Amino acid sequence: MIHRTWDTIVIGAGAAGLSAAQALGRSLRGTLVIDAGSPRNRFASHMHNVLGLDGTPPAELLARGRAEAERYGVAFREGSVLAVRDRPADEGSGSPARVLVELDGGDTLEARSLVVATGIADELPPIRGLARHWGTGVLHCPYCHGWEVRGRRLAVITTSPLGMHQARLLRQWTEDLTVFTAGLGELSDEARREFAARGVRLVPDPVTEVVAGDGAGIAAVRTASDEFAVDAIFTASALVPHDGFLAELALDRAETPMGSFIAVDPTGRTSHPRVWAAGNVVAPAATVPVAMGAGAMAGAAVNAVLVEEDFALAAGGPTGA
Numbered sequence: 001m002i003h004r005t006w007d008t009i010v011i012g013a014g015a016a017g018l019s020a021a022q023a024l025g026r027s028l029r030g031t032l033v034i035d036a037g038s039p040r041n042r043f044a045s046h047m048h049n050v051l052g053l054d055g056t057p058p059a060e061l062l063a064r065g066r067a068e069a070e071r072y073g074v075a076f077r078e079g080s081v082l083a084v085r086d087r088p089a090d091e092g093s094g095s096p097a098r099v100l101v102e103l104d105g106g107d108t109l110e111a112r113s114l115v116v117a118t119g120i121a122d123e124l125p126p127i128r129g130l131a132r133h134w135g136t137g138v139l140h141c142p143y144c145h146g147w148e149v150r151g152r153r154l155a156v157i158t159t160s161p162l163g164m165h166q167a168r169l170l171r172q173w174t175e176d177l178t179v180f181t182a183g184l185g186e187l188s189d190e191a192r193r194e195f196a197a198r199g200v201r202l203v204p205d206p207v208t209e210v211v212a213g214d215g216a217g218i219a220a221v222r223t224a225s226d227e228f229a230v231d232a233i234f235t236a237s238a239l240v241p242h243d244g245f246l247a248e249l250a251l252d253r254a255e256t257p258m259g260s261f262i263a264v265d266p267t268g269r270t271s272h273p274r275v276w277a278a279g280n281v282v283a284p285a286a287t288v289p290v291a292m293g294a295g296a297m298a299g300a301a302v303n304a305v306l307v308e309e310d311f312a313l314a315a316g317g318p319t320g321a
């Protein structure tokens, strides 16, 4: 049973969702944030390259963001959204279109608009010993963690031809770089020459294991025939957006080298007139500040559309889809 129509439901309380919620709360919009509680960077102890918050624990940023949003009247609810459906306008009663949000536990909520900020899942390469170091000794983003391991013995374990970019990038942070090239496919002579000229070691054999050190750190990368001592590893996960619950809306998608993502315009608006999306769920390369910016933009864009709808409703005119 529907008890209330929210102006906006924000799905996901990471950097993107909380920024959208803050913008909407400060716009006096009845806003509910629903969150499953698993932000992508929960494996890392500290965030970097986040202006004004460098070195802050990820959970601290989210707690502060939530407290700020609550100050502006935003409501929060724990849970997972299982599905989103359209509720078309009812011309008989004059009721405009809505979106219906189905939660685990069985409740269905109703909103005039939706901001999807559910992030992505990182599917890690299936290498023995790798997953336990994700976010500590196994990293993906040199802008987030490169400074902390600069000058150390670094490895890049490539997982696809896109790994070429990461392999070249990491040379900026160390002169002691080993690239495990099995994921790259056949290397051109030119690529080999360039790596050699920059003093980068290339190892073609597939990696079989990440070997832990005595403490919590990494000791080595192992192949079938050899072992290479390293201090940290960079690699790329397969990126899986948390957007399956939107299937029924059949939103337009963008096919990118990093995968298939819901298509959005610069304000985060999807092909559905009442649904916006922001952060990693639509922009896999977005870091925390980029996700925050996208969320703030989506929040303002939602409010602008609701303002127009408020005028149209008051004047008895059409209210869009």
Ligand SMILES: Cc1cc2nc3c(=O)[nH]c(=O)nc-3n(C[C@H](O)[C@H](O)[C@H](O)COP(=O)(O)OP(=O)(O)OC[C@H]3O[C@@H](n4cnc5c(N)ncnc54)[C@H](O)[C@@H]3O)c2cc1C
Residues within 6 Å of the ligand: 011, 012, 013, 014, 015, 016, 017, 034, 035, 036, 037, 038, 039, 040, 041, 042, 043, 044, 046, 047, 048, 049, 050, 079, 080, 081, 082, 117, 118, 119, 120, 122, 134, 135, 141, 144, 145, 242, 245, 278, 279, 280, 281, 286, 287, 288, 289, 291
């Ligand atoms: C190990 C690691 C370290 C990182 N370090 C940094 C760093 O130092 N600096 C930096 O700028 N970036 C860093 N990042 C990137 C950072 O994690 C992302 O940029 C950021 O989390 C994106 O925010 P978001 O709001 O889009 O998604 P998220 O932060 O992932 O938030 C999404 C939220 O939505 C919830 N959710 C998902 N599905 C549902 C559903 N169906 N119903 C309800 N809720 C749902 C999730 O539980 C989660 O709470 C790191 C990433 C990783 C993996």
